[in-house]
């Protein structure tokens with residue numbers, strides 16, 4: 140793991156947005172297309188704000204979430220809502236958005252259709268992950284009902300996930316497509332998350348799911 144510490148959050152958000160934009164630009168020049176996979180939650184909004192205004196060939200960029208909370212899209216906790224308001228706006232509105240959520244039915248019912256939509260856009264070129272203080276990433280939560288399956292190398296692309304700390308049912312990309320990302324960044328802020336990350340280094344992925352990704356991840360942290 141490569142750990143980058145920034146003097147403050149503002150600088151971190153700006154530098155990280157520029158780094159992601161520059162990597163996407165490299166993929167676009169080399170391959171004509173790029174895939175960006177991002178977390179929801181409360182931390183990445185300011186990174187999205189900068190990224191959405193960057194001059195890139197967004198029409199050839201595909202964007203999707205790491206995971207989604209199974210709530211209606213207009214719900215305050217919807218990651219899709221965050222993405223549409225903060226990232227898929229301005230210049231980045233030209234990107235292709237691939238949903239991993241449906242307002243109808245259960246995650247189990249929507250799963251197959253959503254996975255079919257994702258498949259053509261893999262592998263992920265640039266993956267941004269977040270992490271909770273409980274060391275979950277995406278919706279791979281410690282103690283979640285299908286965590287073992289979600290961490291398996293034979294996992295399907297997407298799985299429903301239910302966990303005590305999750306708040307609501309979730310749908311998540313599994314570790315397999317996430318680990319196949321070509322470039323991986325982890326965004327965390329605050330002393331509690333830094334401590335949690337260091338704790339995770341000594342645990343197994345079943346105890347600390349973020350552990351499954353640390354070997355090849357660049358971490359971005361500010362107090």
Ligand SMILES: O=C(O)[C@H](O)[C@@H](O)[C@H](O)[C@H](O)COP(=O)(O)O
Nearest residue numbers: 178179180181182269270276277
């Ligand atoms: O939907 C989600 O909850 C996320 O995708 C999740 O993996 C998130 O990155 C962490 O929970 C950190 O969340 P915060 O940024 O809110 O601390």
